[in-house]
Amino acid sequence: MEINIFIKKIEEEFEDIQPNTLVPTDVLSEKFTWDSINALIFLAHVNVEYDVEITAEELIKSKTVQDLYDLVESKEL
C-alpha cells in the first residue's frame, strides 16, 4: 500500500486534519493532539483498513507520519 493512500485515509479519519496537508516527514505531535483518544482512533483505523494490530509502545515510538506508515507496512507482511 502506497504512502500517499495511507496518508489520504488518515486525513479522512481525523477530522482535525485538512485534506492534502500531511507529508511523510511531518512530526505527529505537531500535527495531532497525540493523546490516548487519537491513539485509539488510529489503532481502530489500521485494524479495520489493514487488519493490523499495533501496541501502545510501538505507537509511542513513531515520531513521524513516515514512521507510522513503516510500522503498519511491517505488520502487513
Added chain:
Amino acid sequence: MAIFQVPNINIAGISACVPEDEYNNNDYDWVSEKERETLIKVIGVEKKHHAKKGTTTSDLCFVAANNLINELNWDRSEIDLLLFVSQSRDFILPATAGLLQEKLSLPKTCIAFDVSLGCSGYVYGLSVIGSMMATGIIKKGLLLTGDISTLNTSFKDKSAFPLFGDAGTATAIELKSDAKPMMFNLQTDGAGYDAIIIPDGGIRNFVDVDTSFDYKQISEGIVRNKFNIAIDGIKVFNFSLREVKPNVNKLLQEYGLSTDDIDYFVFHQANKLMNETIRKQLKLKPEKVPYSLSEYGNTSSASIPLTIVTELNSVVKNSELALLLSGFGVGLSWGSVILHTKNIVCPPIYIHKD
C-alpha cells in the same frame, strides 16, 4: 473448547431499571470544552444514569425482576433458580442472590447464587442458568445482571468517569421443550486481568489506610485511588479488536450460520469507537447493531439486556427474531450466544427512585 448448545430453554421476558439521576457529559468540566466534545463523540456517551450512594445493583435488579414477574403473571413459588451476575454486590459477604430471593418472595427451594463477571456477564449468565435448567427439573429461573459502576469511578479520571452508567436488569427464563437451542462460544484470558481492575479491597491487596485512599495522578487528566476502576484503554481496545470477531465468526461457523441469518447483533456497550470498529470488522449493517450508549453509557453486565429493552422493545415483543449477543471485557472474559426469541414480554425501562 466452550462451544456448545443449550436446549429446552426460552427467554420469556426481559426488563431493565436505572436510577433516577441523569448525568450529562456536557457538564463534565474536569476537561476542557473541546476535549469534552471529542470525548463525547468518540465514546458515544451523552448521558447516563448515576445511582445515589445507598442504592445498590440489587435494588435496581429487584425493581426490574419484581415488575417482570408480575407482567409475566408468574407464580413465584415456581421460580427455582436465581442467578445474580454483577461485580458490585451488596456486601463482601453474603452473596447478594439470597437477599434478592427473600425480597422477591421466592421459595426456599430456590437455588440462588452470584457470579462475578462484568462485560461478559450476561452471555455467561445465560449459559449457566440455561445449562442448569436444560435438564428439565427447574421450570422457571431468573437471570439478574447489573452494576453500579459510577460510585467506583474517580471524577478526575477522564478515561472512566464519562463512560459508565448504572443499571440492573432481569431476564426470565423458562423450560420449553420445543425451544430452539441457544448456541454459545465462551472464552477467557486471565493474562489481561489488570486491563480493567479495582486494585484494592480484595484479599490480594487488603485495604490499607495509608495508601488505598490516596489519589494519585496516573497521567494527564487521570487522577484516581486504588478503589477506583482503572482501565488500560489501549490494552482493552487491542483485546476487543483481536478477539471479538473470531469468537463471533467461530460460533456462526460451528452451527452453519452466517451474519445474514441474524436479525440483530447486540454487543456489550463498551464505547462507540470500539463497538463501531467491531461492527466494521464483521461487516455488519448499522441497522442490525443497536446502541444504548448515548443515553445510558457503558452499563457493564446490564448493557446487553438494557439495549434490548430500550432499542429493540417493539421487535422483540411482536416478532420472531434470531439474535447474536456478544459481551467482552473485564477478566479478560468474552463470549457470544445465538438465540431465538418469540414475543418476549418486554416492559419499558423502569426508573428507580433512589
